[in-house]
Amino acid sequence: MVSGASGSERSRTSASQVPPASGRLDAGALVFVAALAALAVMVLLPLAWLFFTSLQAPESGRLGFGNYATAFTQWIYLSPIVNSLVLATSVATVAVLLGTPLAWLVSRTNLPGRGLLRVAIIAAFVTPPFLGAQAWMLLAAPHSGWLNRAFVALTHAPEGPFNIYSLAGAIFVMASYNIPYTFTFVAGALALMPSEMEDAAAILGSSALRRTLTIVLPLALPAIIAGFIMSFLEAISEFGAPAFILIPARTQVITTQLYLFFQYPPRVEVAAAYAMPLLFVTAALLYVQRRLIGRRRYTMIGTKGARRNLIGLGAWRWPLACAAFGVPFVTVALPYAALLATSLSRAWGRGPVPGNLTLYWYHWAIIDNPETKAAIFHSLTYAFAAATIAVLIAIVIGFAVQRGLVAGGQILSFICMAPYVVPGIILAIGFYAAFSRKPLLLYGTAWMLIVAFATRFLPIAYSSFTAAMQTLSADLEFAARTLGAGRLRSIRTITLPLLRSGILSAWLLVFIPALRELSCAIFLFTPGTAVMSTVIFDFSDAGNFEALSTMGILILAITFAIVFLMYRFLGRSLIEAEAQPA
Amino acid sequence: MTRPSRTAFLALAGGAAAGLALPSVADARKGLTDADVSKLYEAAKKEGTVTWWTAHYAQSAADKVRDAFKAKYPGIEVQFIRQTAQVIFQRLNQDLKSGVHECDVFASTDESHYTTLKKQNVFAEFVPADIDKVPASLRHLDPDETYQIGALGFVLINYSTKVKPARDWQGLLDPKWKDQVTLGHPAFSGYVGNWVVAMNDKYGWDYFKKLAANNPKIGRSINDTVTDIVGGERQIGAGPDNYSLEKKAAGNPIDVAYPSDGSILITSPVAVLKAAPHPNAARLFMNFYYSKEYSQALLKVYNYPLRTDIAPANGIKLDKIKWYRNKVDRLATGIPEVVAKWRELFNV
Numbered sequence: 001m002v003s004g005a006s007g008s009e010r011s012r013t014s015a016s017q018v019p020p021a022s023g024r025l026d027a028g029a030l031v032f033v034a035a036l037a038a039l040a041v042m043v044l045l046p047l048a049w050l051f052f053t054s055l056q057a058p059e060s061g062r063l064g065f066g067n068y069a070t071a072f073t074q075w076i077y078l079s080p081i082v083n084s085l086v087l088a089t090s091v092a093t094v095a096v097l098l099g100t101p102l103a104w105l106v107s108r109t110n111l112p113g114r115g116l117l118r119v120a121i122i123a124a125f126v127t128p129p130f131l132g133a134q135a136w137m138l139l140a141a142p143h144s145g146w147l148n149r150a151f152v153a154l155t156h157a158p159e160g161p162f163n164i165y166s167l168a169g170a171i172f173v174m175a176s177y178n179i180p181y182t183f184t185f186v187a188g189a190l191a192l193m194p195s196e197m198e199d200a201a202a203i204l205g206s207s208a209l210r211r212t213l214t215i216v217l218p219l220a221l222p223a224i225i226a227g228f229i230m231s232f233l234e235a236i237s238e239f240g241a242p243a244f245i246l247i248p249a250r251t252q253v254i255t256t257q258l259y260l261f262f263q264y265p266p267r268v269e270v271a272a273a274y275a276m277p278l279l280f281v282t283a284a285l286l287y288v289q290r291r292l293i294g295r296r297r298y299t300m301i302g303t304k305g306a307r308r309n310l311i312g313l314g315a316w317r318w319p320l321a322c323a324a325f326g327v328p329f330v331t332v333a334l335p336y337a338a339l340l341a342t343s344l345s346r347a348w349g350r351g352p353v354p355g356n357l358t359l360y361w362y363h364w365a366i367i368d369n370p371e372t373k374a375a376i377f378h379s380l381t382y383a384f385a386a387a388t389i390a391v392l393i394a395i396v397i398g399f400a401v402q403r404g405l406v407a408g409g410q411i412l413s414f415i416c417m418a419p420y421v422v423p424g425i426i427l428a429i430g431f432y433a434a435f436s437r438k439p440l441l442l443y444g445t446a447w448m449l450i451v452a453f454a455t456r457f458l459p460i461a462y463s464s465f466t467a468a469m470q471t472l473s474a475d476l477e478f479a480a481r482t483l484g485a486g487r488l489r490s491i492r493t494i495t496l497p498l499l500r501s502g503i504l505s506a507w508l509l510v511f512i513p514a515l516r517e518l519s520c521a522i523f524l525f526t527p528g529t530a531v532m533s534t535v536i537f538d539f540s541d542a543g544n545f546e547a548l549s550t551m552g553i554l555i556l557a558i559t560f561a562i563v564f565l566m567y568r569f570l571g572r573s574l575i576e577a578e579a580q581p582a
Numbered sequence: 583m584t585r586p587s588r589t590a591f592l593a594l595a596g597g598a599a600a601g602l603a604l605p606s607v608a609d610a611r612k613g614l615t616d617a618d619v620s621k622l623y624e625a626a627k628k629e630g631t632v633t634w635w636t637a638h639y640a641q642s643a644a645d646k647v648r649d650a651f652k653a654k655y656p657g658i659e660v661q662f663i664r665q666t667a668q669v670i671f672q673r674l675n676q677d678l679k680s681g682v683h684e685c686d687v688f689a690s691t692d693e694s695h696y697t698t699l700k701k702q703n704v705f706a707e708f709v710p711a712d713i714d715k716v717p718a719s720l721r722h723l724d725p726d727e728t729y730q731i732g733a734l735g736f737v738l739i740n741y742s743t744k745v746k747p748a749r750d751w752q753g754l755l756d757p758k759w760k761d762q763v764t765l766g767h768p769a770f771s772g773y774v775g776n777w778v779v780a781m782n783d784k785y786g787w788d789y790f791k792k793l794a795a796n797n798p799k800i801g802r803s804i805n806d807t808v809t810d811i812v813g814g815e816r817q818i819g820a821g822p823d824n825y826s827l828e829k830k831a832a833g834n835p836i837d838v839a840y841p842s843d844g845s846i847l848i849t850s851p852v853a854v855l856k857a858a859p860h861p862n863a864a865r866l867f868m869n870f871y872y873s874k875e876y877s878q879a880l881l882k883v884y885n886y887p888l889r890t891d892i893a894p895a896n897g898i899k900l901d902k903i904k905w906y907r908n909k910v911d912r913l914a915t916g917i918p919e920v921v922a923k924w925r926e927l928f929n930v
Contacts, residue, residue: 076925079929138813141815143761144810144815247767247800247801247802250929251930252929260925262672263668263769263770266672266676347834371661432680436680436682444682526684541665541802541806543805543812543825544641544642
């Protein structure tokens, strides 16, 4: 498979003069085969189990389509699907409508404070949606929400305007935390986009607005669509935020319905069947994305760097800045303030009265309570391991596919992206089925969660890495190969250093969600492997909002500290490299 | 009382119970002696940990029980998860199905879980030393001694101190509580499941159809009721006694009322698993349930003491309360039945 691939590469490029360097290629092949094996165990095996389970009759174990009939013939199970589609489409639409202009403002204009704005928007990505949901329950519950209370106090109206316990509430909260996807993708595309075409249009008299709409926007379209699809899939597979908001709203979505299937009497087989259409929806979406991007594939970085031309906003500078900063204010500052205030309360129901201010819960979480202490440690180590595994696989498979080194690249891409379509809960069923028995008995060990996290977020690592790779032409590698360097050496000394920032961001993009992953963890953790998110979920149904908020603030603080350190150590060179003129 | 020696016991039990520092069941039925408990402790120390899955009470109460256990038996770590009854039950089923053995002590609030699991032969017979200190009617819940009473609590009316509460369960149907009622979910919480079965059997499903008109807020745990009232989101609901009283003591605007048509008594069993990974620590921990320390720890968080020689936190003894208790057989059929009806009615 690997050796035959160099032929296809040769036919696709003019680099037929590249020396074979066969020994090096074998080392590369070995790495590739190892990645393939990992991929098979992490993605194919659980999915195969999932599929098999969906066909198994609950009692007899006989194969058939009975579970599908149960899952898709009753309105009580069909309405959650409709709700999920409405939810995911709305979330993705809102996220794209907000994320795209924000990305443009930050990367293409002279908006005041755009550096800070970028950080503030990315902060939303760091926020686990279930934590945001919790914060908004404090802020916008119909009677007790602080915003509603403030509104009633100010206007003397009988009740406040907000009701977080509604589909609209869930859309709002989930969109808040999806803006960063579109934002990052589009900002990334804009940052890499050379300005020659815009310059040419400008010389020909085109206005800034027109240039933006006719050149920048179309060039950024793949990133926008990628953002939409990412948010759609994220929203349709999200469990935590709907569990917090929509269960009280009595609106079931697919994930909460799946959770209900797990309740006694458990109907795991029906749950597996119920999840299947999601696979096909996502496969279809990825196909659409591929077609769209395929039609508009631009290698935007040659061996030349990009140059920035910032658009002057003129009189609109400050109004736009206010509007732009309004987004992180609502999605980040308000909910963080709510969580922080609660975490510092002895009893949050008493409100900000004297004697209610305390650091008790922090002392409790970090020092007194062995469970929370262990959970913090587990979250950090598991997320670190998972991010590393996912990125390594993404690099190996991504490189092989992107450079056309192997046959069946599309299939490999699909396998890498497949976990994205599987809601965490469903992946958890597959994982549970695959890894709770010999010879691969991972259940009850840290590896259960690590591998689950790595698998769940492999698509992020993969798409993030390949997106970075797509901007890099193979010219430099070919030059190195022509000069006698082997494949691995050319990758090591040229491709990877050039992609350093892409790899780092891929790693962070896995680490951060892995640190707060809930929907897989809630079914795969054991008391010995509990992580922060599962501890938070436990607190939520007991109404321990103070403890919950404290753990939430700790997750956020740890994440920010790590992101800060990473940029401190690696960021300087990144920033310099990006800032350097061609 | 004569006991076979450890060696003799091991010989009796064969390899199956290897490493278990306990007398035979026939003798144990008479209750463990202090010497048995010391032996158990020594063996438990070697195991180092006990894994406890509990739905009995809130996190804060479980914290207190763990602390009390560790104070009495230093050297043994208590790992616990606190989740709603149906969640831990499901987790245990999942483990059993795949032959993973993690849980030592299983503490649900749905009594029918125990009859179901007993049929699968997963519990170890165990008679704790001081089981006779619990109320007479609750001793030896299971004639075969595979589970015992582990915690007591009530579902009763919880209300915000800003309002005058309903006097009975029918009172929750009053239209004045429109948008002010809060409930847990019978598919999650054993307490709520118990309450829904009791109301259904007492007043018929019509009760819930009428209650639906008041647009109740539905959470998961019985404790969600407390949270809603403490936070001012809702004013009244079917809640627990323990967690509400704990929140009340912390200064929150919540109180409980014993409904005149009967509080629902929740008798939550506890059991040691046959395949417990820490068999001695498991038994030592379950044995601890009937100690003074356990009841006293629970008192601190306003849970009902198990022992009759320790007075309840609010001074109201069990026999002074008008209560109703579901029969375990009724729970077994009733909970799945009401969960299905509930989903249909409330779409959740």
